[in-house]
Amino acid sequence: MAAPLGLTMGEPAGIGGDIALKAWMERGAADLPPFVLLDDPDRIRVLATRLGLDVPLAVIGEDGLDRVADLFADALPILPVALPAPVSYGKPDPANGSAVIAAIDRAVALSNEGKLSGVVTNPIQKSALYACGFRWPGHTEYLAHLAGLPDDGTVMLLEGGGLRVVLATIHVAVKDVAEYLTSDAILHVARVTNEALKRDFGIASPRLAVAALNPHAGENGAMGREEIEIIAPAVAVLKRDGIDATGPFPADTLFHAGARARYDAVVCMYHDQGLIPLKTLDFDTGVNITLGLPFVRTSPDHGTALSLAGTGTANASSLIAALHAAARIAARRQKSVCHE
Template sequence: MAAPLGLTMGEPAGIGGDIALKAWMERGAASVPPFVLLDDPDRITALASTLGLDVPVAIVDEAGLDRVADLFATSLPVLPVPLPAPVTYGNPDPANGSAVIAAIDRAVGLATEGRLSGVVTNPIQKSALYACGFRWPGHTEYLAHLAGLPDDGTVMMLEGGGLRVVLATIHVAVKDVAKHLTSDAILHVARVTNAALKSDFGIETPRLAVAALNPHAGEGGAMGREEIEVIAPAVATLKADGINAAGPFPADTLFHAGARARYDAVVCMYHDQGLIPLKTLDFDTGVNITLGLPFVRTSPDHGTALSLAGTGQANASSLIAALHAASRIAARRQKSA
């Protein structure tokens, strides 16, 4: 029997608990793959009661992870990660930051050992973690650190609505994108993506489209020279390496239905260039997939939604999609191992 997925608590004051409970409630209708929640069982039991959800909690230890699939049919398996402080929904407490980090560490450790088939992470509130010494820009960089990789050693892929996008720059102000954009960054993202599309998605010969940075792909240099000096040389190198890459293409031509059918992923130059079309196509069920890690990691493509926490109004669709994506990738890796 396959190992279960591990779902981390995320920010306790956010919607992670709400959507974990809702995902379990949808286990039959949405064929949710079995997961164990790394969280405080008392907090989850109380939250289920507050939300009026009939969710029996089954506490498991690491030795009991092989029972998760059986337990999942009738109860929500929880691997205890105690919270040091009470939770006030909508109001993150830095005192609980150590537990948030501990849940991630434990899930990654178990996945690395093969005790979990993959890690699905609920959203974190980075400001609360910074107050307790967390020094990474976000989840992805911290996971790279745990895997012994540099902060930029992984690639963020967003998938939804029949579209996959990866980003050459991520959390960079728009005014600074051009100076952060390098041929090496594009090459790294494209190479990792090409390898992952083969190993994790079963695409024998991936087709990559590379977006331009400037309007009209720079109009021959009239609107910027990044296409000529940075992007086109990277595409030429990729082609020389045998990777099926094309571009740079004007971004306003890349995301309509016809273009989406021609490519397996689009290498975007900055955050909103990729995320605006993806979230327009599929706001509720987009998934964040980290490429290049030695273990499977996905997450819902949204934040902590503090204003919805503890209200029962949060939508679990993106989390359910993330669980399905992690399960598919884990199964493919297991099959090819």
């Protein structure tokens, strides 16, 4: 029997607990893969009562992980991670930052040991973690650190609405994108994506479309030379290396239905270039998938939604999609290992 997925608590004052409870409530209709929640059982009991959800809890230790699949039908399995401070909905407390990080650390360690098949992370509140000494830019960089990789060693893939996008630059101001954009960055993102599409998505011959940065792909340099000097040379190297990469294509004609049929993923030059079309196509069930890690990691494609915490109005659809994505990737990796 496959190992269960591990779902981390995320920011306790956010909607992570709400959507974890809602996802479990929809386990039958959504055909959810079994998961164990790494969280504080007392907080989850209080939250379930507040939301009016009848969710029995099965508190287990690491020696009970092999029973999660059997427990899951009748109770939400929880691997305890104690919170040092009381939770106030919508108001993150840096005092709980150590528990948020402990849940991530433990899930990754258990995944590396084969006791979990993958890690699904609820959203964190970075400002609260920074206040307690967290020194990484975000979740993804910290996971890269746990895997012994540099901060930029992984690639963030967003999937939803039949579209997959990866980003050559991520959290960079628009006015600074051209400064940060390099051929090496494009090559790294494209190569990691190409291998992940083969291993984790079962695509034997991935097709990558590479977006331009400027309108009309720069109009032969009239509206910018990044396509000529940075992007096109990277595409040429990828082709030389046997990767099916094409572009650079003007972004305004790259995301309609006909265009999407011609590629498996788009290498986008900056954050909103990829996220606007993806969230327009599928706002509720987008998934964040980290490529390049030795363990499986997915996450809902949204934040902590502090204003919705504890209200019962948070939508669990993206978390449900993230759980399904993690299970699919884990199954493909396991199948690949069995065939080696």
